[in-house]
Amino acid sequence: MAGSYAELIRDTRYEAAVDLGMVTLFVQSLAQRPATVLDAGCGTGRMITHLSTLDPELVIAGSDLSPGMLARARSQHPGLELVAADNASLPFADERFDGVLAWYSTIHTPPHRLGAIFEEFRRVVRPGGLVLLGFQAGTGDRRLDKPYGHDVDLVAYLHHTPYVRDALIHSGLAPVAVLDRSARGGGARRRGRGALRPVPPPPQGRCSRLELRFSTVWK
Numbered sequence: 001m002a003g004s005y006a007e008l009i010r011d012t013r014y015e016a017a018v019d020l021g022m023v024t025l026f027v028q029s030l031a032q033r034p035a036t037v038l039d040a041g042c043g044t045g046r047m048i049t050h051l052s053t054l055d056p057e058l059v060i061a062g063s064d065l066s067p068g069m070l071a072r073a074r075s076q077h078p079g080l081e082l083v084a085a086d087n088a089s090l091p092f093a094d095e096r097f098d099g100v101l102a103w104y105s106t107i108h109t110p111p112h113r114l115g116a117i118f119e120e121f122r123r124v125v126r127p128g129g130l131v132l133l134g135f136q137a138g139t140g141d142r143r144l145d146k147p148y149g150h151d152v153d154l155v156a157y158l159h160h161t162p163y164v165r166d167a168l169i170h171s172g173l174a175p176v177a178v179l180d181r182s183a184r185g186g187g188a189r190r191r192g193r194g195a196l197r198p199v200p201p202p203p204q205g206r207c208s209r210l211e212l213r214f215s216t217v218w219k
């Protein structure tokens with residue numbers, strides 16, 4: 001599956017510009033230079049490439065649950081510290097990082113397990129450091145049918161934003177900024193020269209919005 005993911009989602013060209021704006025703000029807001037960043041759930045490492053483009057001085061480490069994804073990331077980023085780990089149990093010292101990026105890496109985590117992950121992010125980020133989460137907002141889950149062309153079962157969870165907010169605060173992460181945008185192609189669709197045509201809302205439990213949460217650590 002890692003190979004198909006790397007082929008299909010090679011870089012950030014399909015990311016909405018406003019989402020990448022949040023990533024840029026995250027990098028620019030890191031307090032020290034050179035800053036240390038963990039890409040938690042780094043997958044094939046495409047966001048590591050993007051982070052390095054934004055600031056070549058960043059000291060980046062990555063972690064992911066999937067050995068296949070990590071093997072890809074290692075081939076793209078030889079020399080970086082890229083480790084196999086669950087977001088809920090990271091093998092890094094307390095307060096090691098200035099920032100943690102979790103870009104769609106909580107989407108396979110059921111809501112009741114998010115708290116353990118946020119506590120781990122808070123533990124590895126220094127006081128005043130930043131955590132940026134990107135995930136699809138909504139409720140329910142979707143069983144992905146042959147994800148990336150492979151015959152495996154994969155569930156993607158939508159996360160209810162008030163629940164995420166409460167879980168972050170409970171973990172000691174104070175919300176700084178929230179971007180909550182419509183799914184592209186849902187709600188209103190661009191047609192012709194900028195005309196907007198309303199389209200029916202997605203069915204209950206389907207992807208409705210993308211939400212990015214930008215939080216800082218209080219201790």
Ligand SMILES: C[S@@+](CC[C@H](N)C(=O)[O-])C[C@H]1O[C@@H](n2cnc3c(N)ncnc32)[C@H](O)[C@@H]1O
Nearest residue numbers: 041042043064065066069086087103104105108
């Ligand atoms: C949709 S991919 C996103 C990968 C990467 N962040 C990107 O934007 O290309 C989700 C990734 O999260 C990883 N993942 C899922 N659950 C995880 C967990 N509990 N701990 C660490 N990684 C996890 C998966 O192995 C996969 O590589």
